[in-house]
Amino acid sequence: MCGIAGIFNLHKDQEISIDNLRRMAAIINHRGPDGFGFYKDRRAGFAHARLSIIDLEGGWQPIHNEDKSIWITFNGEIFNYVELRDTLISRGHRFYTKSDTEVIVHLYEDHGVECLKYLNGQFAFAVWDKNNDKFFAARDRVGIRPLFYTFVNGSMIFASEIKSLFTDNRVKREIDPRALDQVFTFWMTISPRTAFKNILELPAGHYMVVEKGDCKIEKCWDLDFTPDVNERSEQEYAEELRELLIDSTKLRLRADVPVGAYLSGGIDSSVITALIKKHTNNPLRTFSVAFHDEVYDESKYQKEMIEYLNTDHSVIKCSYSDIGKVFPDVIWHTETPILRTAPAPLYMLSKLVRDNGYKVVLTGEGSDEVFAGYDIFKEVKVRKFMEMNPDSKFRSLILKRLYPYLANSPTKSLKFSEAFFKTDVSGYPAEFYSHIPRWNTTSKTKFFFSDRIKEELNGHRSTDELSSLLSDNIQKYDYMSQAQYLEIKTLLSNYLLSSQGDRMAMGNSVEGRFPFLDHRVIEFCCKLPPNLRMQTLTEKYILKKSMNKLLPESITKRTKQPYMAPDIKSFFSDGTIDYVDEMFSEGTLKEYDLFDVKRARRFLEKCRKGLAIGFKDNMAFVGILSSQLLHHRFIDQFPSYTLNEIDKTKEHIVEVA
Amino acid sequence: MEQIRQVIKKFILENILFEDDENALDYDDSFIEKGIIDSTGVLELVNFIEEEFSVSVDDEEMIPENLDSVNKLAGFVNKKKEN
Numbered sequence: 001m002c003g004i005a006g007i008f009n010l011h012k013d014q015e016i017s018i019d020n021l022r023r024m025a026a027i028i029n030h031r032g033p034d035g036f037g038f039y040k041d042r043r044a045g046f047a048h049a050r051l052s053i054i055d056l057e058g059g060w061q062p063i064h065n066e067d068k069s070i071w072i073t074f075n076g077e078i079f080n081y082v083e084l085r086d087t088l089i090s091r092g093h094r095f096y097t098k099s100d101t102e103v104i105v106h107l108y109e110d111h112g113v114e115c116l117k118y119l120n121g122q123f124a125f126a127v128w129d130k131n132n133d134k135f136f137a138a139r140d141r142v143g144i145r146p147l148f149y150t151f152v153n154g155s156m157i158f159a160s161e162i163k164s165l166f167t168d169n170r171v172k173r174e175i176d177p178r179a180l181d182q183v184f185t186f187w188m189t190i191s192p193r194t195a196f197k198n199i200l201e202l203p204a205g206h207y208m209v210v211e212k213g214d215c216k217i218e219k220c221w222d223l224d225f226t227p228d229v230n231e232r233s234e235q236e237y238a239e240e241l242r243e244l245l246i247d248s249t250k251l252r253l254r255a256d257v258p259v260g261a262y263l264s265g266g267i268d269s270s271v272i273t274a275l276i277k278k279h280t281n282n283p284l285r286t287f288s289v290a291f292h293d294e295v296y297d298e299s300k301y302q303k304e305m306i307e308y309l310n311t312d313h314s315v316i317k318c319s320y321s322d323i324g325k326v327f328p329d330v331i332w333h334t335e336t337p338i339l340r341t342a343p344a345p346l347y348m349l350s351k352l353v354r355d356n357g358y359k360v361v362l363t364g365e366g367s368d369e370v371f372a373g374y375d376i377f378k379e380v381k382v383r384k385f386m387e388m389n390p391d392s393k394f395r396s397l398i399l400k401r402l403y404p405y406l407a408n409s410p411t412k413s414l415k416f417s418e419a420f421f422k423t424d425v426s427g428y429p430a431e432f433y434s435h436i437p438r439w440n441t442t443s444k445t446k447f448f449f450s451d452r453i454k455e456e457l458n459g460h461r462s463t464d465e466l467s468s469l470l471s472d473n474i475q476k477y478d479y480m481s482q483a484q485y486l487e488i489k490t491l492l493s494n495y496l497l498s499s500q501g502d503r504m505a506m507g508n509s510v511e512g513r514f515p516f517l518d519h520r521v522i523e524f525c526c527k528l529p530p531n532l533r534m535q536t537l538t539e540k541y542i543l544k545k546s547m548n549k550l551l552p553e554s555i556t557k558r559t560k561q562p563y564m565a566p567d568i569k570s571f572f573s574d575g576t577i578d579y580v581d582e583m584f585s586e587g588t589l590k591e592y593d594l595f596d597v598k599r600a601r602r603f604l605e606k607c608r609k610g611l612a613i614g615f616k617d618n619m620a621f622v623g624i625l626s627s628q629l630l631h632h633r634f635i636d637q638f639p640s641y642t643l644n645e646i647d648k649t650k651e652h653i654v655e656v657a
Numbered sequence: 658m659e660q661i662r663q664v665i666k667k668f669i670l671e672n673i674l675f676e677d678d679e680n681a682l683d684y685d686d687s688f689i690e691k692g693i694i695d696s697t698g699v700l701e702l703v704n705f706i707e708e709e710f711s712v713s714v715d716d717e718e719m720i721p722e723n724l725d726s727v728n729k730l731a732g733f734v735n736k737k738k739e740n
Binding site for chain 1: 671672675676677692694698700701704
């Protein structure tokens with residue numbers, strides 16, 4: 001796991017400065033603190049910041065093929081590299097490292113861009129194919145690893161993180177109002193858009209080819225919810241799933257360093273840790289977050305699993321002010337505004353992992369999406385149920401089944417929640433049905449946008465931009481599959497795996513691995529009959545069925561609690577934190593001109609008094625604060641690196657004239 | 658009654674709309690239709706009237722007929738205080 005960066009001259013040879021590559025790598029060295037590698041000729045310059053996990057002695061990047069005509073800089077893991085390597089050797093390829101990275105170079109030699117379909121992994125990489133004058137870059141299927149790029153003066157520059165692009169002072173740094181609109185609608189930006197104007201992101205499951213100065217982006221994989229023609233019994237599906245998850249977990253334990261696991265107390269991480277314990281020889285080392293505030297805390301279930309599996313466990317207990325303290329650093333890593341503080345405790349958790357000498361953790365992300373675990377999937381069922389007979393006096397009572405874990409549950413006032421659930425969905429594509437109430441609620445936070453932002457957004461609707469990212473097949477899916485498809489394409493890739501996943505773990509040089517996101521598991525789940533994913537209102541039905549012998553009943557039968565962290569409270573528990581006052585000061589608000597000065601300042605006072613309790617207020621506060629911090633860190637006070645600060649003792653450089 | 662209406666309107670203008678402009682809210686504007694409150698925002702409103710007017714609101718009373726505009730809310734509070 002690592003950080004990558006580079007420059008590619010689109011049209012003609014041109015000097016590439018090794019110092020520029022150095023700066024690009026240095027600013028993301030949290031992704032790879034174990035050393036730097038560089039390659040450059042007059043067309044391409046590649047940089048690599050290394051976190052060594054496989055082939056600790058060899059494996060320095062960029063890596064090349066037999067005749068050094070193909071070069072790669074790679075971030076991620078190819079879990080099936082052992083098998084691929086054997087096949088490639090039998091086809092006559094010669095390897096000079098034991099790393100997974102080298103596998104891609106040789107696969108590319110044999111299959112070109114089609115090499116992607118052989119890879120089981122999480123990755124972002126760039127390949128320079130000198131003989132064919134071709135640049136090729138790709139991202140894994142669901143977007144576990146990031147890749148950003150921009151164009152400047154006839155060159156394309158790319159990197160794992162946006163801050164790396166900004167070390168080139170020709171690249172403008174400016175917040176994109178449309179991105180702001182997307183975050184305040186969906187919680188995330190929609191690829192290729194990022195929070196910054198003209199900085200693009202290669203979408204998940206896509207690749208890029210640059211030939212003769214022409215840059216093409218193509219999709220290479222998408223979710224397919226077309227029902228299985230070969231329908232099996234529930235029991236058969238459950239057993240098949242179990243075998244797949246065992247294999248996917250085993251593959252993800254491949255490393256030359258010890259591998260740990262997160263244990264939240266929910267079913268997903270419990271499944272992963274139980275599989276490690278029962279089916280592998282990996283010594284089980286687990287880590288978790290606990291909260292002082294009982295509303296968010298799952299310690300009780302964590303303890304149960306720790307005792308049940310007898311794991312060596314470490315926990316970090318998170319207070320309100322802990323979140324407030326780390327939040328500016330969290331935004332430095334997310335590189336986008338966020339509407340929830342939930343990434344912050346995970347940033348603290350990855351530090352705990354790193355402090356305990358671990359670089360790799362397995363974690364349960366993806367399960368809620370592929371097995372329909374979230375409330376949004378229940379909401380869609382409930383709405384469909386109510387719509388079957390809109391005049392029924394009793395059907396709306398089903399709303400009481402939602403959100404049992406919330407202190408301020410919206411279903412407390414049934415008639416008001418009916419208004420929420422009976423949202424008018426006309427005017428939107430039918431396939432957006434599941435998410436419209438949520439997007440509408442979130443969009444209320446735009447009330448705080450400044451006049452300038454509102455003017456720039458005039459007439460623009462972020463939902464239109466989303467359509468371009470979706471497969472046409474979505475219209476053919478049943479409503480549950482449509483909801484899952486949307487959720488995976490939006491929140492999973494561009495919030496959970498990025499702001500809450502890659503960026504929070506890599507911020508402390510820790511690599512997350514996700515057994516539920518093995519593409520074989522995803523493809524299997526998409527083909528399941530929808531009622532095996534959620535049966536009536538029982539979420540993750542088939543997962544529970546397949547794991548019932550592996551886990552205690554208290555875990556499989558517990559009420560699901562979504563992972564959340566305190567929002568507004570995190571910033572006012574010990575009086576106000578200094579930077580909050582600064583970000584909401586009249587001067588700063590006016591200067592950045594993202595939010596209405598008067599409204600934002602009054603809102604701050606409401607929050608300070610503890611009067612803001614609703615979803616909307618919590619999202620708005622975190623959204624405003626994170627946007628202001630983003631502007632502050634990336635536009636106002638972007639750090640300038642002098643090359644003296646860069647440790648040159650750990651560099652591996654290849655220069656070709 | 659008029660005083661109750663004024664207090665409620667002032668609360669909404671200051672704490673939900675963050676507005677000085679009295680015209681930003683009419684007494685009969687529907688809170689749901691105008692997007693002033695959502696399903697959790699209504700709890701904020703209930704919390705406010707309970708504290709401000711020393712009344713207690715039951716779950717069954719949290720319905721739009723009682724809470725969905727300044728006038729409805731003021732009428733509801735008035736009735737509660739009389740009982």
